[in-house]
């Protein structure tokens with residue numbers, strides 16, 4: 001591969017090998033719809049909680065001799081769309097660093113890929129942190145968030161731990177200027193001790209990718225614009241409820257925002273339906289818990305699995321209730337987790 005003239009100058013001494021860990025995040029105010037597909041600029045702001053479970057660990061080994069990239073996901077060669085997205089992401093990093101080198105990328109997910117369990121969020125957040133270090137880019141957290149966004153929108157939130165808001169950026173803006181204004185940052189939270197019970201009713205890959213589904217929704221669903229408008233109000237109310245440590249209001253807003261997002265998909269042409277019969281059974285159970293006085297609220301992403309927001313002290317009981325409702329359902333309890341970071345192996 002031809003050496004870029006700036007290559008030597010840009011080497012910042014971090015070394016060609018870097019390993020990063022990132023955790024998935026679950027949106028309480030959803031990101032659904034882009035206004036710029038290439039730059040991954042969203043239509044609306046979104047807000048999420050980063051989990052302390054199901055991390056992705058990604059190692060990037062930049063090789064000055066390599067003419068192309070080699071990518072493995074959970075030990076198997078990546079192919080198709082997954083491979084194309086990783087290479088496109090590394091192209092961005094090569095552009096910015098001036099280092100044209102290929103890389104060997106090895107990524108290990110502890111969560112089922114493509115099952116609506118936010119594997120692309122942890123995946124691209126870890127890749128952004130590891131690739132930036134490997135190619136000698138000195139980026140602060142905001143710049144890392146903007147970079148991760150280019151791989152997968154939701155990944156920009158996993159750069160941060162706890163709760164994070166992703167700013168869509170100015171309404172009308174596209175292009176390089178808008179790119180600068182669309183990143184995540186931490187959200188202040190009051191006295192809240194939340195847990196998310198991740199209820200897996202089906203770990204299989206989704207039939208329609210979230211990327212394709214959100215495109216179809218924006219272009220064909222008559223419910224999309226009304227949801228986008230109401231989501232803006234939801235976000236304002238959510239920030240206030242988080243600050244007040246009001247789990248009931250936080251949960252209520254999260255549940256209505258998610259159901260609204262799924263309504264936009266159901267109205268798309270043709271319809272996108274991720275919710276399965278088992279999903280609705282879990283929703284009924286969550287409603288039952290609330291009727292019995294336990295604050296528990298559901299949110300669903302691009303798949304049939306449900307995440308139930310509740311108090312940490314109620315989480316085991318909520319998990320048990322959900323498992324009881326659906327035969328074969330498995331649960332994991334998550335609490336707010338850390339942001340993406342380099343781990344041992346970085347810089348060697």
Ligand code: DP6
Nearest residue numbers: 027030031152153154210211301302
């Ligand atoms: C339903 O971030 O996976 O989980 O930007 O096209 O890669 P791309 O989409 P992605 O979409 C996530 C959608 C969601 C809601 C959310 O996480 O906010």
